[in-house]
Amino acid sequence: MVTKKITVKNKLGLHARAAVKLVNLANRFESSVKIEKDGNIIDGKSVLGTLTLAATKGSSITLRIAGKDEEIALESLEALINDKFYENE
Amino acid sequence: MDYFRVRGTGVSPGIAYGEVLLTEKVIFSSKKEFITKNRSIKEWERLQKASEQTKKQLEQIKKEVGNMIGEDNSFIFEAHLMILKDKSLLSALEKRIKQDLCKAEWAISQVYDRYNKIFESITDEYLKQRKSDVSDVLSRLYRNLKPQKRKKIDDKKDKIIVAHDLLPSEAAFRLNQGNVLAIALDMGGATSHTAILARSLNIPAVMGLRNITRKVKNGDYLIVDGSDGEVIIDPPFAVQREFADKRDKYDSYRKELQKTAKLKACTLDGVKFSLMANIELSKEVKPAFSLGAKGIGLFRSEFIYFQRTDLPDEEDHFKVYSRLAEDAAPLPVYIRTVDIGGEKNLPQMKIEKEPNPALGLRAIRVSLRDREMFKVQLRAILRASVKRNIRLLIPMITEMEEIEEVKLILKEVKEELQNKNILFDENIPLGVMIEVPAAAAVSDRIAKEVDYFSIGTNDLIQYYLAVDRTNELVSHLFKPLHPSVLRLLRFIVKNAHKEGIEVSVCGEMSADPLAALVLLGLGIRKFSMNPIFIPRIKRALRSVECQNIEKIVQKAMTFKTAHEIEEYVIEKILFKHPTALLMQEVPLTM
Numbered sequence: 251m252v253t254k255k256i257t258v259k260n261k262l263g264l265h266a267r268a269a270v271k272l273v274n275l276a277n278r279f280e281s282s283v284k285i286e287k288d289g290n291i292i293d294g295k296s297v298l299g300t301l302t303l304a305a306t307k308g309s310s311i312t313l314r315i316a317g318k319d320e321e322i323a324l325e326s327l328e329a330l331i332n333d334k335f336y337e338n339e
Numbered sequence: 340m341d342y343f344r345v346r347g348t349g350v351s352p353g354i355a356y357g358e359v360l361l362t363e364k365v366i367f368s369s370k371k372e373f374i375t376k377n378r379s380i381k382e383w384e385r386l387q388k389a390s391e392q393t394k395k396q397l398e399q400i401k402k403e404v405g406n407m408i409g410e411d412n413s414f415i416f417e418a419h420l421m422i423l424k425d426k427s428l429l430s431a432l433e434k435r436i437k438q439d440l441c442k443a444e445w446a447i448s449q450v451y452d453r454y455n456k457i458f459e460s461i462t463d464e465y466l467k468q469r470k471s472d473v474s475d476v477l478s479r480l481y482r483n484l485k486p487q488k489r490k491k492i493d494d495k496k497d498k499i500i501v502a503h504d505l506l507p508s509e510a511a512f513r514l515n516q517g518n519v520l521a522i523a524l525d526m527g528g529a530t531s532h533t534a535i536l537a538r539s540l541n542i543p544a545v546m547g548l549r550n551i552t553r554k555v556k557n558g559d560y561l562i563v564d565g566s567d568g569e570v571i572i573d574p575p576f577a578v579q580r581e582f583a584d585k586r587d588k589y590d591s592y593r594k595e596l597q598k599t600a601k602l603k604a605c606t607l608d609g610v611k612f613s614l615m616a617n618i619e620l621s622k623e624v625k626p627a628f629s630l631g632a633k634g635i636g637l638f639r640s641e642f643i644y645f646q647r648t649d650l651p652d653e654e655d656h657f658k659v660y661s662r663l664a665e666d667a668a669p670l671p672v673y674i675r676t677v678d679i680g681g682e683k684n685l686p687q688m689k690i691e692k693e694p695n696p697a698l699g700l701r702a703i704r705v706s707l708r709d710r711e712m713f714k715v716q717l718r719a720i721l722r723a724s725v726k727r728n729i730r731l732l733i734p735m736i737t738e739m740e741e742i743e744e745v746k747l748i749l750k751e752v753k754e755e756l757q758n759k760n761i762l763f764d765e766n767i768p769l770g771v772m773i774e775v776p777a778a779a780a781v782s783d784r785i786a787k788e789v790d791y792f793s794i795g796t797n798d799l800i801q802y803y804l805a806v807d808r809t810n811e812l813v814s815h816l817f818k819p820l821h822p823s824v825l826r827l828l829r830f831i832v833k834n835a836h837k838e839g840i841e842v843s844v845c846g847e848m849s850a851d852p853l854a855a856l857v858l859l860g861l862g863i864r865k866f867s868m869n870p871i872f873i874p875r876i877k878r879a880l881r882s883v884e885c886q887n888i889e890k891i892v893q894k895a896m897t898f899k900t901a902h903e904i905e906e907y908v909i910e911k912i913l914f915k916h917p918t919a920l921l922m923q924e925v926p927l928t929m
Contacts, residue, residue, distance in 0.1 A: 261650070262649065262650075263463065266472065266649075267414060269418070270414075270418050270421055273421060274421075293426070293427060295426070296427045297421040297422055298422055298427055298454070298473065299425075301472075301473075302454070302461075304461040304463055337649075337650075
């Protein structure tokens, strides 16, 4: 398993559009993707889970990924979050 | 046959008859019925079937909305589709049915309650709103559990929208689709944004019906009488005919208005004036022009933000502005840059709640703080200006420094576009709203720096008299004819004339016949207002001699109180022009 702590930087946090992008990407990998925030752990492949996480701008989340393609999954998801979900702000 | 009449408040006149489209707010079952284990497997299959049907509907809506107003706006339905197939949602439903041995309806209501609680505990306002996405999906699923009598959910057919309440964003989105015959809501009132939108798009609406959503179901037929504030459910033929007559009368009244629209905008003594429209959607241009508007005097661009849940990008802005410019050409369109903040807060902007929003971070203050966002808007406005009929309007200017800053940013954006060889109107007129007393006081200086003034009387009077007109305890003190207000207005107009720049009024004073006549007397020749008031203002101004009104107003300004001024002006105008203040045959209570 690989884990990584990341800060959400885009303006709106993990809002609907960002959540959809994140979940779509997570589902491309075989590995399980869990996201933790303030002690709550949710399934990163579930859009509902991701929305209920309420990760606003500046909140710090931990990715926990386990499986065959965990390295590449972590790298891709980290890039998406750090690139502010390719939004313009 | 039984039928019901329900009374509410008519907020947008006109009469419509049609089929109900009940939105959201499905009342979930609260009855727990136990079933056998065998039955529970069937029940789970029933739910899966409903889920499959829901998926098809959502895909269809997504495609249609995408074709209609762009892929970007159909995005939310993709989120809905993902929620629908979310494993955690499905497994929760399955568990409820198979372990608790209860019906699918109950399972949905339980899962709905659970997500409701989770979202309620979120403190971030924007993310909290996502609750409605989940309930939207679950409501649709719930509805699909029962086989639908009608062949197909046809969201494209013209319908009467019945809902508990409509947020401005929902209303803008729905009304923009153009297949709404009328609106009937449990909540709301005449000043709500939905009401304003309905009026300007000429869609009959009745609000404050309390529980209309519980009295009708999809497929019922309704009469919505927005003139008298009444809704009739399943009307028998005789009642339908009575209302058809009423509708014909209303239609001929509207035709009468349109005749007024063709008359020349000119006073008895030949002084020309110009009436323009305040609007919020590009779709409103044509209805406004049919009422006689000679341009869009105020386009409230913040409505681009209200129609979506994320921030619009340059293309989103550009599409709206170029459509406006095209529909209005060659007549002018005054695009006011975003007036967000104050009471018009937006979750996607993340502006902190302020103790005193009217005096806080709003309008140009927001734009100068978030310059990237401002530049996105300016670029889009410039790109849409190739027809040379767009004017740039900056709200809430308080000091000269702000104008300098706006000019610098505008120059930067222009250079960027030039470097990319993108065409735009290099001489796009730059004007400012005069709505803060400080700006009015230095309007002689400002007049040297800008191409025109647009006086926003609502805010100007509110700030000048220190009266919140929505506060019932003090609203009687909100007096547009207060001598201090008239002095201030005269000062602004004189300063504009001295520099030879244009000056117009876009507040509600423009839409009130008496106030509009006073403005005429103060030297105003351009008025912008909610388009439905254009015919009556045109009639008022056409029936007077400008010269005479100027004299009356001049004399009125020597009086001490608003009351004396009002009495004097009314008396004198009626003496000279007995028809000027007649609000003739307006068959509606506004």
